[in-house]
Amino acid sequence: xxxxxxxxxxxxxxxxxxxxxxxxxxxxxxxxxxxxxxxxxxxxxxxxxxxxxxxxxxxxxxxxxxxxxxxxxxxxxxxxxxxxxxxxxxxxxxxxxxxxxxxxxxxxxxxxxxxxxxxxxxxxxxxxxxxxxxxxxxxxxxxxxxxxxxxxxxxxxxxxxxxxxxxxxxxxxxxxxxxxxxxxxxxxxxxxxxxxxxxxxxxxxxxxxxxxxxxxxxxxxxxxxxxxxxxxxxxxxxxxxxxxxxxxxxxxxxxxxxxxxxxxxxxxxxxxxxxxxxxxxxxxxxxxxxxxxxxxxxxx
Amino acid sequence: xxxxxxxxxxxxxxxxxxxxxxxxxxxxxxxxxxxxxxxxxxxxxxxxxxxxxxxxxxxxxxxxxxxxxxxxxxxxxxxxxxxxxxxxxxxxxxxxxxxxxxxxxxxxxxxxxxxxxxxxxxxxxxxxxxxxxxxxxxxxxxxxxxxxxxxxxxxxxxxxxxxxxxxxxxxxxxxxxxxxxxxxxxxxxxxxxxxxxxxxxxxxxxxxxxxxxxxxxxxxxxxxxxxxxxxxxxxxxxxxxxxxxxxxxxxxxxxxxxxxxxxxxxxxxxxxxxxxxxxxxxxxxxxxxxxxxxxxxxxx
Amino acid sequence: xxxxxxxxxxxxxxxxxxxxxxxxxxxxxxxxxxxxxxxxxxxxxxxxxxxxxxxxxxxxxxxxxxxxxxxxxxxxxxxxxxxxxxxxxxxxxxxxxxxxxxxxxxxxxxxxxxxxxxxxxxxxxxxxxxxxxxxxxxxxxxxxxxxxxxxxxxxxxxxxxxxxxxxxxxxxxxxxxxxxxxxxxxxxxxxxxxxxxxxxxxxxxxxxxxxxxxxxxxxxxxxxxxxxxxxxxxxxxxxxxxxxxxxxxxxxxxxxxxxxxxxxxxxxxxxxxxxxxxxxxxxxxxxxxxxxxxxxxxxx
Numbered sequence: 001x002x003x004x005x006x007x008x009x010x011x012x013x014x015x016x017x018x019x020x021x022x023x024x025x026x027x028x029x030x031x032x033x034x035x036x037x038x039x040x041x042x043x044x045x046x047x048x049x050x051x052x053x054x055x056x057x058x059x060x061x062x063x064x065x066x067x068x069x070x071x072x073x074x075x076x077x078x079x080x081x082x083x084x085x086x087x088x089x090x091x092x093x094x095x096x097x098x099x100x101x102x103x104x105x106x107x108x109x110x111x112x113x114x115x116x117x118x119x120x121x122x123x124x125x126x127x128x129x130x131x132x133x134x135x136x137x138x139x140x141x142x143x144x145x146x147x148x149x150x151x152x153x154x155x156x157x158x159x160x161x162x163x164x165x166x167x168x169x170x171x172x173x174x175x176x177x178x179x180x181x182x183x184x185x186x187x188x189x190x191x192x193x194x195x196x197x198x199x200x201x202x203x204x205x206x207x208x209x210x211x212x213x214x215x216x217x218x219x220x221x222x223x224x225x226x227x228x229x230x231x232x233x234x235x236x237x238x239x240x241x242x243x244x245x246x247x248x249x250x251x252x253x254x255x256x257x258x259x260x261x262x263x264x265x266x267x268x269x270x271x272x273x274x275x276x277x278x279x280x281x282x283x284x285x286x287x288x289x290x291x292x293x294x295x296x297x298x299x300x
Numbered sequence: 301x302x303x304x305x306x307x308x309x310x311x312x313x314x315x316x317x318x319x320x321x322x323x324x325x326x327x328x329x330x331x332x333x334x335x336x337x338x339x340x341x342x343x344x345x346x347x348x349x350x351x352x353x354x355x356x357x358x359x360x361x362x363x364x365x366x367x368x369x370x371x372x373x374x375x376x377x378x379x380x381x382x383x384x385x386x387x388x389x390x391x392x393x394x395x396x397x398x399x400x401x402x403x404x405x406x407x408x409x410x411x412x413x414x415x416x417x418x419x420x421x422x423x424x425x426x427x428x429x430x431x432x433x434x435x436x437x438x439x440x441x442x443x444x445x446x447x448x449x450x451x452x453x454x455x456x457x458x459x460x461x462x463x464x465x466x467x468x469x470x471x472x473x474x475x476x477x478x479x480x481x482x483x484x485x486x487x488x489x490x491x492x493x494x495x496x497x498x499x500x501x502x503x504x505x506x507x508x509x510x511x512x513x514x515x516x517x518x519x520x521x522x523x524x525x526x527x528x529x530x531x532x533x534x535x536x537x538x539x540x541x542x543x544x545x546x547x548x549x550x551x552x553x554x555x556x557x558x559x560x561x562x563x564x565x566x567x568x569x570x571x572x573x574x575x576x577x578x579x580x581x582x583x584x585x586x587x588x589x590x591x592x593x594x595x596x597x598x599x600x
Numbered sequence: 601x602x603x604x605x606x607x608x609x610x611x612x613x614x615x616x617x618x619x620x621x622x623x624x625x626x627x628x629x630x631x632x633x634x635x636x637x638x639x640x641x642x643x644x645x646x647x648x649x650x651x652x653x654x655x656x657x658x659x660x661x662x663x664x665x666x667x668x669x670x671x672x673x674x675x676x677x678x679x680x681x682x683x684x685x686x687x688x689x690x691x692x693x694x695x696x697x698x699x700x701x702x703x704x705x706x707x708x709x710x711x712x713x714x715x716x717x718x719x720x721x722x723x724x725x726x727x728x729x730x731x732x733x734x735x736x737x738x739x740x741x742x743x744x745x746x747x748x749x750x751x752x753x754x755x756x757x758x759x760x761x762x763x764x765x766x767x768x769x770x771x772x773x774x775x776x777x778x779x780x781x782x783x784x785x786x787x788x789x790x791x792x793x794x795x796x797x798x799x800x801x802x803x804x805x806x807x808x809x810x811x812x813x814x815x816x817x818x819x820x821x822x823x824x825x826x827x828x829x830x831x832x833x834x835x836x837x838x839x840x841x842x843x844x845x846x847x848x849x850x851x852x853x854x855x856x857x858x859x860x861x862x863x864x865x866x867x868x869x870x871x872x873x874x875x876x877x878x879x880x881x882x883x884x885x886x887x888x889x890x891x892x893x894x895x896x897x898x899x900x
Binding site for chain 3: 385396398399402431432434435462463
């Protein structure tokens with residue numbers, strides 16, 4: 001498994017495991033710790049969380065498992081996020097799911113995450129969504145305090161467009177080490193809006209969510225999905241892939257931006273698919289044929 | 301009234317008075333000078349003009365009033381603009397309203413403004429609109445000359461998108477100290493195109509025109525206007541505002557970009573509405589509920 | 601003919617001749633060399649190629665002519681491009697026209713261009729199209745090697761949007777000296793997306809392809825074409841142009857970005873039209889009336 005350096009003392013496995021749906025898997029702590037160990041054996045050492053996953057429950061499930069084998073903590077990198085507030089029993093007075101990037105909320109959210117994850121530190125904290133009401137000075141204050149207290153080692157963002165990334169970065173004392181964005185053969189927003197260009201320009205490796213297009217690629221009968229699926233099958237046959245999942249992972253893994261796809265499955269077989277994909281190679285033409293299938297028109 | 305620093309020796313009142321419609325108010329010079337004094341008493345010391353307002357008449361009306369009490373000049377900041385040429389008796393040969401950002405036109409326009417305003421200096425001169433035919437070197441030459449001659453103290457732009465702002469700034473010897481843009485719960489262009497991000501990045505406080513959405517919010521039966529109006533009423537009740545005007549002003553005033561809304565009314569009661577709004581507070585969620593109402597869809 | 605400096609030791613004629621359709625002109629080498637000499641006499645010393653023009657044939661036709669009078673080489677500047685791969689007898693295995701910006705392809709392409717053009721060096725090499733799969737480090741490696749070997753003097757891009765330009769530039773050891781973009785009264789993409797702003801900001805002069813809107817302006821009955829044609833005729837009468845071609849060239853030549861239109865005709869009379877245009881002047885208002893005709897709505 002290729003390791004991606006994000007900062008002087010931070011390296012991620014190129015394939016990341018995502019715990020978005022952990023609460024739906026009905027794993028016991030013992031089962032989960034076994035699963036985590038299997039991931040580590042496959043070379044996947046980086047685990048992606050957010051405070052809100054599973055309605056504020058996934059971090060805690062993970063933390064309960066980790067407590068069974070605390071010696072694993074040093075072998076893995078934990079990513080989590082803050083900045084979204086969900087209407088929920090946790091925040092009963094809210095009228096709407098919304099964003100909160102105040103210093104107070106960031107600090108509170110990280111404290112909860114540390115408690116839920118049963119760890120002393122988070123390797124990487126991300127602001128979950130760009131917030132048009134964000135005060136970058138408050139974010140900077142919060143980040144400085146969290147780093148000083150040893151609660152968070154590194155900082156990044158998620159779903160940030162270039163102007164948002166540059167704006168926040170300007171106010172921070174430390175570099176943003178990633179931008180977690182959605183990219184797949186069905187989702188080119190960040191190619192089209194310059195985000196991928198900016199990350200290549202700055203040498204910042206993106207984490208990639210929904211690398212399998214949220215699964216629609218397997219089932220949707222939309223014209224776009226049918227077109228992309230057919231091309232993925234065609235390329236899969238050419239490069240010796242066992243499934244179109246592998247092709248989609250490979251398509252991200254070979255891109256020069258050091259994309260780090262997040263695999264969100266609780267089945268180790270599906271995780272292995274992503275690992276298998278890292279052994280595939282793809283020509284420039286094959287990569288672009290998938291891109292063209294996703295666009296729905298030829299290159300100019 | 302909060303004061304916003306724009307440069308080392310330039311501070312604006314956060315609420316600015318705009319003279320766009322001065323020619324329609326039928327005020328005598330005596331009435332206008334009383335009105336200006338009332339504004340100053342309310343803490344509003346910054347007055348926004350443009351050469352073209354009122355078909356090239358508003359600056360002169362203001363200047364005639366100011367001549368009655370020249371000692372007020374030092375107590376206020378005068379903003380004016382250049383760069384638009386209107387088909388008019390002033391330019392009888394024009395075929396079309398258009399932009400002129402030539403050195404010659406800028407210098408001529410400022411000389412007219414000084415004469416009309418009956419003052420020796422303009423505190424802040426703005427290029428009124430981005431001009432696809434703008435030669436930034438000519439603008440830089442004009443700005444240098446005007447600053448050296450003491451005719452203009454500081455410079456800025458209006459309605460500039462990020463690429464236009466960066467381009468002009470690169471050619472100037474002095475910083476652009478503001479960008480006067482349209483923002484309201486019905487107008488998010490500058491959130492969506494990165495202008496607000498760039499201004500936050502650079503620490504440049506924007507002046508805001510049409511903060512009340514040009515009044516459509518009060519009368520329009522469009523789906524968007526009805527939706528936003530209803531939310532403004534709801535939030536108004538929550539924060540103790542006396543009117544939806546106050547809510548709209550507060551929505552701008554609490555934003556971290558140091559937005560400076562321009563109040564364009566000749567009725568002191570309506571001006572007081574904006575001043576009242578500066579005493580209101582608003583939570584992150586309330587701010588975003590108005591944003592969501594303006595977008596017409598939930599946050600992602 | 602105005603000369604445009606692109607770098608310390610590189611100057612182009614503001615009007616450039618483009619050999620895109622050379623293979624269709626059925627010129628003998630003798631006829632072509634005469635044509636080139638006529639261009640030089642008109643002050644046009646810069647010639648624009650691409651590896652792929654004429655299905656990989658145009659460079660060779662030009663090179664065969666140049667071989668008749670090798671002393672012309674020092675009097676002209678040769679631009680060529682790489683990075684597109686066409687389905688063709690040259691690449692029989694391709695499934696699709698696509699982009700290849702690998703180091704290997706760039707080096708191979710330049711070697712072919714040198715051989716076809718029968719020259720030892722290319723003055724300016726452009727990456728033909730932005731490639732979402734581009735590895736900027738590979739491009740940088742290729743450029744460094746080509747410059748060191750003396751095969752290419754300067755480097756640039758074509759059709760790059762701002763984020764793509766900035767991204768590649770960041771990885772290069774030398775400045776990109778141009779961006780060849782499509783601009784005409786029917787094509788404002790690069791005004792609207794900030795490319796022209798970025799080039800003005802950086803002082804990079806653009807080469808302009810399709811300056812006559814691909815000819816549609818002369819024949820199309822679309823509403824836009826009729827509207828623009830009518831305005832070009834009106835302005836032509838005002839400025840003393842002999843044809844709307846001249847007006848279109850003049851519209852580019854007077855823009856402050858130092859635009860360098862590429863004339864793609866094999867008829868010297870049509871080339872002279874562009875040269876004539878460089879003697880015309882145009883007011884700010886006239887320039888913007890054409891812009892407004894192209895937009896289809898008034899300036900804000």
